[in-house]
Amino acid sequence: xxxxxxxxxxxxxxxxxxxxxxxxxxxxxxxxxxxxxxxxxxxxxxxxxxxxxxxxxxxxxxxxxxxxxxxxxxxxxxxxxxxxxxxxxxxxxxxxxxxxxxxxxxxxxxxxxxxxxxxxxxxxxxxxxxxxxxxxxxxxxxxxxxxxxxxxxxxxxxxxxxxxxxxxxxxxxxxxxxxxxxxxxxxxxxxxxxxxxxxxxxxxxxxxxxxxxxxxxxxxxxxxxxxxxxxxxxxxxxxxxxxxxxxxxxxxxx
Amino acid sequence: xxxxxxxxxxxxxxxxxxxxxxxxxxxxxxxxxxxxxxxxxxxxxxxxxxxxxxxxxxxxxxxxxxxxxxxxxxxxxxxxxxxxxxxxxxxxxxxxxxxxxxxxxxxxxxxxxxxxxxxxxxxxxxxxxxxxxxxxxxxxxxxxxxxxxxxxxxxxxxxxxxxxxxxxxxxxxxxxxxxxxxxxxxxxxxxxxxxxxxxxxxxxxxxxxxxxxxxx
Numbered sequence: 001x002x003x004x005x006x007x008x009x010x011x012x013x014x015x016x017x018x019x020x021x022x023x024x025x026x027x028x029x030x031x032x033x034x035x036x037x038x039x040x041x042x043x044x045x046x047x048x049x050x051x052x053x054x055x056x057x058x059x060x061x062x063x064x065x066x067x068x069x070x071x072x073x074x075x076x077x078x079x080x081x082x083x084x085x086x087x088x089x090x091x092x093x094x095x096x097x098x099x100x101x102x103x104x105x106x107x108x109x110x111x112x113x114x115x116x117x118x119x120x121x122x123x124x125x126x127x128x129x130x131x132x133x134x135x136x137x138x139x140x141x142x143x144x145x146x147x148x149x150x151x152x153x154x155x156x157x158x159x160x161x162x163x164x165x166x167x168x169x170x171x172x173x174x175x176x177x178x179x180x181x182x183x184x185x186x187x188x189x190x191x192x193x194x195x196x197x198x199x200x201x202x203x204x205x206x207x208x209x210x211x212x213x214x215x216x217x218x219x220x221x222x223x224x225x226x227x228x229x230x231x232x233x234x235x236x237x238x239x240x241x242x243x244x245x246x247x248x249x250x251x252x253x254x
Numbered sequence: 255x256x257x258x259x260x261x262x263x264x265x266x267x268x269x270x271x272x273x274x275x276x277x278x279x280x281x282x283x284x285x286x287x288x289x290x291x292x293x294x295x296x297x298x299x300x301x302x303x304x305x306x307x308x309x310x311x312x313x314x315x316x317x318x319x320x321x322x323x324x325x326x327x328x329x330x331x332x333x334x335x336x337x338x339x340x341x342x343x344x345x346x347x348x349x350x351x352x353x354x355x356x357x358x359x360x361x362x363x364x365x366x367x368x369x370x371x372x373x374x375x376x377x378x379x380x381x382x383x384x385x386x387x388x389x390x391x392x393x394x395x396x397x398x399x400x401x402x403x404x405x406x407x408x409x410x411x412x413x414x415x416x417x418x419x420x421x422x423x424x425x426x427x428x429x430x431x432x433x434x435x436x437x438x439x440x441x442x443x444x445x446x447x448x449x450x451x452x453x454x455x456x457x458x459x460x461x462x463x464x465x466x467x468x469x470x
Contacts, residue, residue: 076428088430100440101451114429152448159447171469187469194470237302244301 072113073120085133090140093147101155108148115141180207180215272297275336277368300338301372309376309387309399310340313411316374317384321346327377331366339368378404 079085096104118138125132160166175185185205194200207215267280274295278285310316310330317327328342347364354360375384378401385401387408392398399408426432444451453460 086427088424088426091436095436098437098439098441100442101446101448102455103440105448105452156447159445163445190468190470191465193468200470240299240302243299 073117075117075121079133083131083133085137087134087137087140091144091147093151096148096151097154104148104152108145111141111145111148115145175205176207178204178207178211180211180218274298275334277334277339277341298337300336303338303371306389308335308371309389310371310374311410313414315377315379316340316342317377318342318345318369318374319384320373321369327382334368337368338371340371340374341366341368342374376401376408378406379408380404380406 074080075085091107096107099107115138118141122132122135122138156169160169170186172184172186174182176182190197190200269280272294273280274289276285276288278288280289310333312330312333314330315327316330318324323345326345328345330340331343332341333339334341344364344366346367346369348367349362349364351360352363376387376399377383378385381404383403385403387399388402389397390400392407399410400406401408446454452458
């Protein structure tokens with residue numbers, strides 16, 4: 001039984017070594033390619049220290065770095081070292097509106113991965129004190145993501161309005177704070193009802209009686225400032241009209 | 255949501271109401287040197303011209319009516335709406351040294367000065383003479399610039415992108431989506447939220463029910 005276990009173990013180890021040797025061999029190849037590029041990132045430096053010292057010694061136990069999918073943090077290999085990388089126009093909201101929810105979901109993650117790649121590139125360029133190649137790509141991706149978010153919000157809003165008539169996704173109400181100001185209070189999610197929440201009960205959503213006269217005064221102040229602004233605007237328009245009189249068709253340039 | 259609103263507010267460029275716009279773009283170092291945050295300069299009065307009444311576009315051919323290069327025609331290189339300015343290529347120039355350092359006096363270059371809108375007029379492309387402009391509607395309902403003197407329509411100049419890309423000659427890269435794929439319609443309106451739709455497509459069964467929570 002122990003012999004069987006031991007033999008199985010050795011078989012596993014041999015397999016393990018073979019896997020390791022294969023991986024270390026490919027690692028050296030990757031490292032040689034990566035080393036000659038403009039950003040020598042942490043990854044390739046790690047490979048350098050691990051593999052370059054003993055490329056022929058495949059028998060020794062290396063712990064291979066997990067490379068699965070990490071290449072997606074970097075651009076396509078043919079763009080490495082370029083000063084400018086060509087990129088197309090960002091997605092517009094009109095183009096995104098004709099896509100199904102599943103497509104939008106997948107597209108979001110495509111954008112996210114591209115954004116992560118560009119941010120890695122930006123950080124590496126800062127570290128190397130070199131200009132980032134084509135920084136407008138980052139702006140394009142961010143704008144596309146914002147537009148996707150807008151489209152999804154539109155769809156959610158329309159569904160909610162249709163089914164419930166609620167204008168806002170998050171519940172709230174108009175409340176008056178201690179200073180007498182009316183504001184839109186946005187509700188928060190709690191595990192316990194309000195009458196058991198001592199901290200919430202300490203919050204005052206009413207104005208005390210000694211504050212009441214000041215509400216009227218602040219309202220008067222606000223109205224006065226609004227009227228002053230409007231009057232100032234009208235005065236400015238009048239003085240501009242006096243400064244730049246409108247020429248009639250007869251008094252044209254030639 | 256409030257954090258993103260704050261971030262977007264910070265990202266949007268905010269200028270004081272008495273900011274003096276110059277020929278330099280506001281985000282450049284030269285503009286920041288000329289307009290440091292606490293500086294107050296004499297106010298310039300700009301004639302209020304509505305967006306519908308503005309008739310000069312980048313790339314138009316215009317003639318100068320007053321100034322050093324009176325009577326000359328040139329192409330519009332830049333339009334600065336805040337000051338009603340129009341900068342032409344190679345006209346109304348003054349000369350200055352650029353890039354001086356230490357003893358080297360720098361390169362002697364001609365730099366264009368901006369012209370006010372009222373000092374330029376559009377040129378009728380047929381007879382190449384300056385003319386007054388009106389906005390009128392065609393039979394199809396399109397709003398076009400019409401020269402008052404001849405009655406001919408002045409076409410809008412071909413829009414050239416600053417990065418030099420011509421959309422008709424564009425070749426897609428490996429990461430670009432082709433126009434057919436972009437315009438293909440896959441959306442069918444339904445009474446499902448995005449989350450429900452995606453869960454259905456990915457065969458995700460959500461049997462958990464949310465715990466009762468209180469909103470206040």
